[in-house]
Amino acid sequence: MNGWRRCKTAAGVILAAVGVGTTVSASFAQQAPGEYRPWERSVLPNVSDYGGVGALQTPTARFGKDGQFLAGISIASPYHRYFINLQALPWLEGTFRYTRITDRAYSNVAGFSDQDYKDRSVDVKIRLSEEGENWPEIAIGARDLGGTNLFGSEYIVASKRFGNVDVTAGLGFGALGSRAHFDNPLGQFIDRFKNRGDGADAAGGLGTAFFSGPMALFGSLSYRWEDIPLINDDLLFIIEYDSNNYKDDPAASDLTPKSPFNVGITYQPSSWVQLSAGFERGDTAMARVSLFADFNNGFNPLLDKGVPPEIAIRGRNGPQGRPDALPIEPRPAEAAWLPELAEASVRAAAADRALEVRRFDVSETHAEIDLTGGMPGWEMNDALLVAAQAARAVPTTVDIVEVRLLGQSGRRVMSWRLPRKDMAAEDLQLDTTTVDAQDIAAQASAGVHMAHVQTHQDQKEIALRLFTAAAKNDVVLDRMEIAGDTVRIHIGNMPFRNFITSAGRAARVATQVMPPEVERFTLVLGEDGLDVAELTVLRTHLERLSKDQSTLDELWHQIDIRQARPPGDDAIVNGDRFPAFDWSIAPRLRQQVGGPDNFFLYQVYLRALASVRPTPNTEIDGYVGLNIVNNYDELTLESDSQLPRVRSDIKEYLKQGETWIGRLQGAYYGTVAPGIYATAYAGLLEEMFGGVGGEVLYKSVGSPWAFGLDVNWVKQRDFDGMLGFSDYSTVTGHLGAYYDLPFWDLHGSVRAGRYLAKDWGATFELAREFESGIRAGVFATVTDVSAEEFGEGSFDKGFFLSVPLDLYATKPTKTRFGITYRPVTRDGGQQLNRSSALIGRVDSYDVNGVARNWPGLMD
Structure with a gap:
C-alpha cells in the first residue's frame, strides 16, 4: 500500500460511515420530462436488495449523489445480504456484499457443517448517458464481479422519469438472463457467448463469462406519493418484473418463483435512513434497512479548534516602532525574487496610502514606478514610503529605484531616485520644482527608517x-x-x-x-x-x-x-520542543468477517502508544496491545499455503499473542535536497516482521508525479508478538511511481518489486479523497505466483477506507480510522506494513493541496 497509515481491521464500516455526512437528497417532484433535478430535496435514491441503487431484485440506471455512501442489510429468505455501496465517481457506483444462504451448509467437512454458507460479491455500475428531455439515463453494470459467480450477472439498463413516475427497462445476462427470452446474438460469431458455463472461471478470478449466455428482459415502475396525509411524508411504491427464474440459484431449497412480479414500498424517516418492505417471488416477504452518509460533507459542529491567534498590526497592537518604516536593506541572496509578490507588495503599500500604481517596470538594474492619487498634503511622504517598499521588494541586482508621482493630467509632479546601498535621507535625489528640497529631505528623514537584524x-x-x-497560542x-x-x-x-x-x-x-x-x-x-x-x-x-x-x-x-x-x-x-514525548491509551477493535471458522471473529484490546522525538527529524515510537476479550479460540482451519507463510499464519499471531508489541522502531527523516526525501528505520516494524530498511522519495511541489524506492531486510517475528524471531528472513523492496490525476482528486500508484514471500510483481492502486477528507480506493497485486500456487482468490486484491477522526472528535486530530479488506488473506503479493512510508508524509503539500485547504487559513 502507499503509506496512508491504514489500520487493518475488517469491519466497522457502517459505524465509520454513519454520521460522516448529514444530508443527501434527490428530487422526485412533479416536473416536466427532462427537467428532473436530482438532490434538490432530502430524498434518498432507492436501494435494491443487492445493495446498489435500483428497484427490488433488479437494477435501474439511477445513481446516487457523488460521494454517497450507504450500508445496510436485506432479508428475503433464504438470503441475508449485508452490503456497503459507494458512489465512487459521478458515473461509477461500487457495491461490496456478503450473502448468507441460510438453508445451505458452509461445507460438508466436519466442523464446518454447522454454519450456513457465505458468499462475497463485488458489483459495479457505470453511467453511459445522463437523462435528457427526450433521452433516458443509460447504464451498464455487472454483479458478482471477480467473486464465486454464484450470482453473476451483467446488464444494460435505461430509466426515464415522467413526473413522479420512474420507468426502467433493461436487458440481463447470467442470473438476470436466466428466463432466457432471447438467444445471445454474439454466439453467432463467438462460441463462448452461446452458453453461460463456457466462460466460467475459478473463484476469485476476474472471469471471462461477461455478457455470455441467454438474455432476458427486466423492468420496473416506481411512483412517489408525496406528502401523504397523517404521516406528512413521501412513500415510494415499486413494481418490477424479475428476469431471474432462480433455477441456477445456489440455495439448497427450491426457489421456483410463483410469480415473476415483485412489489415493494420504501419509506425514509430521516435524511440518512431508508426502510423498505416487499413481497417477492410470489411467496416471500422482504425487509431492508439502509443507512446513508455523504463523503463530500465533512462538517462537524462539535469540533473545537480553540481560539486562533490575532493578527497584530505594526504600530497598533503589534511590535512597536515606526509602523511605516520599511527597510531598504536587500533580502538575503538565497531568497528568490518573486515578481508577483513584489508588485503585489508595492500595490498594497500604495493602497494603504490612497495611492495607485499605474506602472511597475523592473529591469536587471533599474526599477520604475508611477503613482497617482494620495491625500492632499501627504502625497510626497506617502509616495516616498512606497518607494522605500519598492526598494525592498525588487531584486538585489537593482541599484536604482525611481518613483514618479503623477498629477491628474498625467504630468510628472515630482520623482525620487533611491540608491539601494547605504541610503540615508540626504542621499535622496530629487527632481521637482514644486516643493522645497529641504522640506523633502526632512520628510524623507521622518519617513524612511533603516532597520537591520544582523547579529x-x-x-x-x-x-x-x-x-x-x-x-x-498552542502553535508548534x-x-x-x-x-x-x-x-x-x-x-x-x-x-x-x-x-x-x-x-x-x-x-x-x-x-x-x-x-x-x-x-x-x-x-x-x-x-x-x-x-x-x-x-x-x-x-x-x-x-x-x-x-x-x-x-x-x-x-x-x-x-x-x-x-x-x-x-x-x-x-x-x-x-x-525537543525532546518531545507523546502517548495515548485507548480501546481498539480488530475483527475478521466471513471466515470459514466463524462468520465474525473479533478481539477487543487496549492499545498503549508512545513516541519520543529527540530532534525534529528523529522518532522512536511503538505500541503495546493488551487483550481484553476475543473469540480466537474458534480459529481451527490450518493454512494450505504453498508459499512461505508470511501472512496466512495470522491465526497463530492472533491466538498466541494476547499481549503483544505491535511496533517498536526508531526512524530518521530528512530532506536530502529540495524535493528529495529520505528515511531510515530499524526495529519491530509491524506485528509479523522486524528488521531494517530505508526509503528515498522524489516529489516536486509543482509536479503531479512522485517516485520512490524502498529496500528492507526483515525477519519474521515469533507468534507470541514479543521480542523473539523465527528463522524466516528475506529482502523486500519496491520501486514506486505515484500520480495525482487532474480530476476528482484521484491518486494512482504502481509499486513493483519483491514481496515478503520472495515473489516478484507489481501492485496497482487507485484511490479518491473526498471533500470531507475520507479516502477510498481499490488495489490489486499480480506477481509471478500462479493462480494455482496462490490458492483461493487467484491474486491479492481488495479495497480500503480511511476516515479522519476529526469528523467526530471534539478536538482537532490527524488520526484516522482505516480498514483494508481482502476477500482472502494469502501469502502472495504481501508487502511490509511500514508506518514510516514517505509518500503519505509529503504528497499533500503541493499547489493543489494548498488550494484545497486554503479556506482554513484563518481558522
Missing part, C-alpha cells in the same frame, strides 16, 4: 520571543531562520488535518513578535522534520486582511508556493 544574538532573542508566543514551531526582511518559520506537527490552518496560526503569531522591518513570512510546510513546501505571504497583506481591506481569495493570488529548501546552518531550533 546572531538579535536572531536568538527574536526566536525566543517567537517560540514563547507560539507556545502560548520547530525552527526559525531570519535574515534581512525575511523570516522562515518551520512548522511542527500540529493537530490540524488542514495544514493551512497550522500555517495561518504560525503567521499570525509571527505578526505579534517580528520586528516591524520583517515583511516576508515564509512558512515551511511538512511533517516529521521533512521540509516539503514553502508558502510565502507578505505581512502587509495579512494586516490588510485583518482590517477587512482584503479577502482570502485576494490573498490567494498574492502568495507564492515553491519547493522548500533544507534549513540553513543558522536555523535556530526550538529547544523547548
Whole structure:
C-alpha cells in the first residue's frame, strides 16, 4: 500500500460511515420530462436488495449523489445480504456484499457443517448517458464481479422519469438472463457467448463469462406519493418484473418463483435512513434497512479548534516602532525574487496610502514606478514610503529605484531616485520644482527608517520571543531562520488535518513578535522534520486582511508556493520542543468477517502508544496491545499455503499473542535536497516482521508525479508478538511511481518489486479523497505466483477506507480510522506494513493541496 497509515481491521464500516455526512437528497417532484433535478430535496435514491441503487431484485440506471455512501442489510429468505455501496465517481457506483444462504451448509467437512454458507460479491455500475428531455439515463453494470459467480450477472439498463413516475427497462445476462427470452446474438460469431458455463472461471478470478449466455428482459415502475396525509411524508411504491427464474440459484431449497412480479414500498424517516418492505417471488416477504452518509460533507459542529491567534498590526497592537518604516536593506541572496509578490507588495503599500500604481517596470538594474492619487498634503511622504517598499521588494541586482508621482493630467509632479546601498535621507535625489528640497529631505528623514537584524544574538532573542508566543497560542514551531526582511518559520506537527490552518496560526503569531522591518513570512510546510513546501505571504497583506481591506481569495493570488529548501546552518531550533514525548491509551477493535471458522471473529484490546522525538527529524515510537476479550479460540482451519507463510499464519499471531508489541522502531527523516526525501528505520516494524530498511522519495511541489524506492531486510517475528524471531528472513523492496490525476482528486500508484514471500510483481492502486477528507480506493497485486500456487482468490486484491477522526472528535486530530479488506488473506503479493512510508508524509503539500485547504487559513 502507499503509506496512508491504514489500520487493518475488517469491519466497522457502517459505524465509520454513519454520521460522516448529514444530508443527501434527490428530487422526485412533479416536473416536466427532462427537467428532473436530482438532490434538490432530502430524498434518498432507492436501494435494491443487492445493495446498489435500483428497484427490488433488479437494477435501474439511477445513481446516487457523488460521494454517497450507504450500508445496510436485506432479508428475503433464504438470503441475508449485508452490503456497503459507494458512489465512487459521478458515473461509477461500487457495491461490496456478503450473502448468507441460510438453508445451505458452509461445507460438508466436519466442523464446518454447522454454519450456513457465505458468499462475497463485488458489483459495479457505470453511467453511459445522463437523462435528457427526450433521452433516458443509460447504464451498464455487472454483479458478482471477480467473486464465486454464484450470482453473476451483467446488464444494460435505461430509466426515464415522467413526473413522479420512474420507468426502467433493461436487458440481463447470467442470473438476470436466466428466463432466457432471447438467444445471445454474439454466439453467432463467438462460441463462448452461446452458453453461460463456457466462460466460467475459478473463484476469485476476474472471469471471462461477461455478457455470455441467454438474455432476458427486466423492468420496473416506481411512483412517489408525496406528502401523504397523517404521516406528512413521501412513500415510494415499486413494481418490477424479475428476469431471474432462480433455477441456477445456489440455495439448497427450491426457489421456483410463483410469480415473476415483485412489489415493494420504501419509506425514509430521516435524511440518512431508508426502510423498505416487499413481497417477492410470489411467496416471500422482504425487509431492508439502509443507512446513508455523504463523503463530500465533512462538517462537524462539535469540533473545537480553540481560539486562533490575532493578527497584530505594526504600530497598533503589534511590535512597536515606526509602523511605516520599511527597510531598504536587500533580502538575503538565497531568497528568490518573486515578481508577483513584489508588485503585489508595492500595490498594497500604495493602497494603504490612497495611492495607485499605474506602472511597475523592473529591469536587471533599474526599477520604475508611477503613482497617482494620495491625500492632499501627504502625497510626497506617502509616495516616498512606497518607494522605500519598492526598494525592498525588487531584486538585489537593482541599484536604482525611481518613483514618479503623477498629477491628474498625467504630468510628472515630482520623482525620487533611491540608491539601494547605504541610503540615508540626504542621499535622496530629487527632481521637482514644486516643493522645497529641504522640506523633502526632512520628510524623507521622518519617513524612511533603516532597520537591520544582523547579529546572531538579535536572531536568538527574536526566536525566543517567537517560540514563547507560539507556545502560548498552542502553535508548534520547530525552527526559525531570519535574515534581512525575511523570516522562515518551520512548522511542527500540529493537530490540524488542514495544514493551512497550522500555517495561518504560525503567521499570525509571527505578526505579534517580528520586528516591524520583517515583511516576508515564509512558512515551511511538512511533517516529521521533512521540509516539503514553502508558502510565502507578505505581512502587509495579512494586516490588510485583518482590517477587512482584503479577502482570502485576494490573498490567494498574492502568495507564492515553491519547493522548500533544507534549513540553513543558522536555523535556530526550538529547544523547548525537543525532546518531545507523546502517548495515548485507548480501546481498539480488530475483527475478521466471513471466515470459514466463524462468520465474525473479533478481539477487543487496549492499545498503549508512545513516541519520543529527540530532534525534529528523529522518532522512536511503538505500541503495546493488551487483550481484553476475543473469540480466537474458534480459529481451527490450518493454512494450505504453498508459499512461505508470511501472512496466512495470522491465526497463530492472533491466538498466541494476547499481549503483544505491535511496533517498536526508531526512524530518521530528512530532506536530502529540495524535493528529495529520505528515511531510515530499524526495529519491530509491524506485528509479523522486524528488521531494517530505508526509503528515498522524489516529489516536486509543482509536479503531479512522485517516485520512490524502498529496500528492507526483515525477519519474521515469533507468534507470541514479543521480542523473539523465527528463522524466516528475506529482502523486500519496491520501486514506486505515484500520480495525482487532474480530476476528482484521484491518486494512482504502481509499486513493483519483491514481496515478503520472495515473489516478484507489481501492485496497482487507485484511490479518491473526498471533500470531507475520507479516502477510498481499490488495489490489486499480480506477481509471478500462479493462480494455482496462490490458492483461493487467484491474486491479492481488495479495497480500503480511511476516515479522519476529526469528523467526530471534539478536538482537532490527524488520526484516522482505516480498514483494508481482502476477500482472502494469502501469502502472495504481501508487502511490509511500514508506518514510516514517505509518500503519505509529503504528497499533500503541493499547489493543489494548498488550494484545497486554503479556506482554513484563518481558522
